[in-house]
Amino acid sequence: MKLYDLPASPNARRVRIFIAEKGLEIPTIAVDMTKGENKRPDYLEKNPLGKMPLLELDDGTCIAESGAICRYLEEIHPEPILMGRTPVERAQVEMWNRRMELEILLPLINVFSHTHEMWKGVHTQVAEWGEICRETALARLVWLDTEISGRDFIVNDDYTVADITAQCALVLGKAVGVRVPQELGNVNAWFARVAARPTARA
């Protein structure tokens, strides 16, 4: 098994932290986007969308999408459980993971891709949309602060893949100038908790 990685990517970081939490050692291959390595025919054969992360199994099967890679790893290495134990828990983890991805990570990715210099000339940037997404992300952090009141982690008192998605979103947030406002005590306390885990810098 090997992981095609993009070191600065929030989605690739989600998978790297997941792997570290499982205690797995999976060789990684860093794909250099600046050299166009993700658009070369050998990579496009593995993932025609040219995106990372991508997990390649020993038989050549390729799994893209960070959520799908985590699901596969959870199936083959169930412990420690990061995606819920019972059907209800699994549904709740899925619900929160999707919320963290769609409501917080995605707006922050839009801030990055529509306002950052790095993407100038690479794709069409609509700066106004980036700014709207910045506001959306901030509003969602306010919402999250209320939701996690009284909980140690995003879903309940166990660390799950939903925490991983949210913490990777906030790392990107910092990079694009979307910081958690000080008055959001629950989100700040939660972030301090997840950032202190030994896997946080995977």
Ligand SMILES: N[C@@H](CCC(=O)N[C@@H](CS)C(=O)NCC(=O)O)C(=O)O
């Ligand atoms: N939904 C995918 C998103 C993957 C994705 O967009 N990866 C970005 C980095 S975060 C990428 O590889 N971008 C390269 C490109 O679009 O050319 C996932 O969750 O893995």
